[in-house]
Amino acid sequence: MKKALVMLATAVAMSGAFAQASTPAAAPMSASAPAGKAGHERNVEDRIAYLHAQLKITSAQESQWNTFADVMRSNGETMGQLFEQRKTAGTLSAIDDMKQYAQIAQAHADGMKKLVDAFDPLYSSFSPEQKKLADATFHHQGGEGGRHHGKGKGGKAHAAPASDAAAN
Structure with a gap:
């Protein structure tokens, strides 16, 4: 249970955008950002800025x-x-721990649904080049916990998914 929670926490902590997407290892993730809420918000903002540039968002798509x-x-x-x-809950019973984990997992699923709903019209407005960029940026790699942060197809290294910054 703890391993699954750590994996979910890691995935969600890196979150930022959409459909469990893999991104180039060079994607900025504000390594020097302060810990806590400010650091988390900086990571989300860094991820948003990275995706904006990576997807070549036009003024018409703003x-x-x-x-x-x-x-x-x-x-x-x-x-x-x-x-x-x-983090601040202290020691929980096994059932309370599971309930809290379920709440986090449900919030992540709900957030992903909202993200997909927001991304759909944006993706539809993309040029063929932008769609290729989005498809490559958001391509989901399999692996432990449904994610693979190592080398994907073609030997390219991938960092955390865009969705991870958004969900964190």
């Missing part, structure tokens, strides 16, 4: 992009609050 970015921020805030509650 309104849809802003909707998507706002969902990322909201998801990040929600997950940050849930993990802070978990």
Whole structure:
């Protein structure tokens, strides 16, 4: 149970955007950001800025992009609050631990649904080049816990998914 929670916490902590996407290892993740809420918010903002540049968002797409970015921020805030509650909860019974884990998992699933709903119209507005960039950026690699942060197809290294910044 603890291993699963650590894996979820790690995945969610890195969150930022959408569908469990893998991104290049060079994606900025604010390594020097302060710990806690400010550091988490900085990571989400770094992820939003990275995706904006990576996907080559045009001025005509800004309104849809802003909707998507706002969902990322909201998801990040929600997950940050849930993990802070978990951190300060102290010793929990096994059943309370499981309930808290289920609450985090449900919030992550709900956040992903909102993210997909916000991303759909944005993706539809993309040029063929942007769609290829998005497909590559958000490609989900399999592996332990449904994620693989090592080398993906083609030998390219991948960092944490975009969705992880949003959910954190």
